[in-house]
Amino acid sequence: MRTRVGIIGAGPAGLALAHLLRLRGIDSVVLEARSREYVERRVRAGVLEHPTVELLREAGVADRLDREGMPHHGLSLRFDGADHRIALTDLTGRSITVYGQQEVVKDLIAARLEAGEPIVFEASDVRPHDVETDRPYITYVDADGTPQRLDCEVIAGCDGSHGVSHTAPSTVPSTRHEHDYPFAWLGVLAKAPPSHSELIYTHHERGFALHSMRTPEITRLYLQVPPEERIEDWSDDRIWDELGRRLTADGFTLTTGPIMEKGITTMRSVVTEPMRHGRLFLAGDAAHIVPPTGAKGMNLAIHDVWVLAEALGRYFGEGRTDLLDGYSDTCLRRVWRAQHFSWWMTSMLHQAPGADDFQRRLQLSQLRYTASSTAAATSLAENYVGLPYR
Structure with a gap:
């Protein structure tokens, strides 16, 4: 040919x-x-x-x-046990x-x-x-x-x-x-309606978690795990239990269901x-x-x-x-x-192995500033929705 x-x-x-x-x-x-x-x-x-x-x-x-x-039109940064919404469209005019x-x-x-x-x-x-x-x-x-x-x-x-x-x-x-990150993501695809209308990026003392979705009936969820972790060690019950711990927040209920796929991806x-x-x-x-x-x-x-x-x-x-x-x-x-x-985003949200209290407090300071400052929230939003091609 x-x-x-x-x-x-x-x-x-x-x-x-x-x-x-x-x-x-x-x-x-x-x-x-x-x-x-x-x-x-x-x-x-x-x-x-x-x-x-x-x-x-x-x-x-x-x-x-x-x-x-x-x-x-927005996403949530979840830390300190509460959601802090980044209003993507209000801040950038885009979604x-x-x-x-x-x-x-x-x-x-x-x-x-x-x-x-x-x-x-x-x-x-x-x-x-x-x-x-x-x-x-x-x-x-x-x-x-x-x-x-x-x-x-x-x-x-x-x-x-x-x-x-x-x-x-x-x-x-x-x-x-090349740069290797000292953690991986355990990702699952679950036959369950999303528990929230928007994506939730969670900073938690047990590690990062992400609530996302693929359709109104299918949820995509992630957990921070060590890169050497084995998927065989994570039963469905253990996954849901850990997601429930990390995603906890006032007024939030995690919807569970059959897990269709699961795997671990290094970062x-x-x-x-x-x-x-x-x-x-x-x-x-x-x-x-x-x-x-x-x-x-x-x-x-x-x-x-x-x-x-x-x-x-x-x-x-x-x-x-x-x-x-x-x-x-x-x-x-x-x-x-x-x-x-x-x-x-990765450095702000994940728990680095061996991080001391000083480093964790810096992360929380950055999260609080990003959620409370219009300038910082706008910077996150315009990068997240995508900078113009030209």
Whole structure:
């Protein structure tokens, strides 16, 4: 096969890029290691920034999002046994929308297949080649076991932190900035109505907890645990008991129900610089990872491919290379802002191992200031709802 843009990965980044390119008349082929069923059922992020929602609307793939998404105009910081609401919309004029990453993926897959554009699922041994030349190509083995070659002019690596794109041979030296956090999140998906109308970020002496949701019938909840914790040691009863302890507040009742999924995720920050190697452009988790506290991962990926689609449109349409040359720097400015915000939220809300009373009192001081100062609350709000793309 031959195409203009070969896209590795059918997550939100790869699929959004393919859709944005199609709107510009640029053909592409998407290669995905997993099956369609797996990709559409993979539960990940669930908070969409205001600019992300606006982009999906402009791209014509937000019909179901607008019907089923859950707009939120505020969130709660819960500490000292009480809620302190951050009024996102009142402070910024913008909001967030709770809509699962897998739902965004379903919408983008449906739009692409309806347009008759190719997605190659279950492609194994995917490898980019000759990325430093003007004739890059990708080799892979299709679902029938047949070796294939995809010739292209540009390769987009949207295959996540465990993919092959960020390890592709390159003559361009890269720097990988990494930071490991001394805790993990135990996350559960429960068949239970949300216990609160908005997200609750809880600072508690036993550790951080987060109350979120995916639909009016399904709740998403998280507990801070040590990174070496084993999920086998957490029965459903133990999980609900610990959530009840940490989320306690006056007038709050935790709604429980059957736990559908549970798992433990370590927390880290990663930034790869630059995000380009010749004709290979990295996007999303292939280039950067943020701790989930700030709800930035999928939103950064969508911003990356928005920048890349615009740059490729100018390149193929007008022969301009300046936007492609500036791709990495443009994306990294937003990436580092999101990294700082996510680190700040994480540091303010979690109980660090070995923290003394002095450090805990500093955390509470920051929380109280953020909840009581309009300037501090506005800073949190504008970062949380998403800074403008331009």
